């Protein structure tokens with residue numbers, strides 16, 4: 001009898017342990033399934049933007065930007081250049097390998113609009129003039145453009161559309 005009780009007790013313990021392990025495995029599988037489904041849904045959703053990239057950015061009145069000026073708009077990550085034929089909104093991303101290109105206002109100009117100012121890429125020495133044209137270094141094409149529209153007297157830049165170009169044409173600049 002004592003042996004039977006002992007066996008029965010071991011069996012109960014064994015079943016309990018087995019049930020515990022089974023429950024643990026099912027719980028682990030359920031957690032993995034939930035995480036997998038969650039990650040899949042998250043990857044299908046557009047990532048939250050930390051800036052206004054992709055948005056339409058109102059930059060102000062054209063009269064606020066004299067010819068030759070280049071102004072950076074950090075919220076849209078673009079430069080607004082007022083050139084002789086109108087306005088250009090240019091991406092700050094180098095067309096070589098994607099480094100961020102700053103405007104250097106006190107460097108010798110590479111165009112005839114002003115004596116100073118050009119874009120110097122810090123990564124491999126790419127240089128662009130205020131039209132975004134490559135003047136030195138490895139980039140093979142000018143800085144990309146964003147379309148500009150007029151809303152009343154306000155210039156609006158659409159950072160959701162990036163325009164690649166190989167050359168500069170006057171028609172790229174928006175006349176106001």
Ligand code: FES
Pocket residue numbers: 094095096097098099121122123124125126137138139
């Ligand atoms: S990334 Fe700008 S020159 Fe290479």
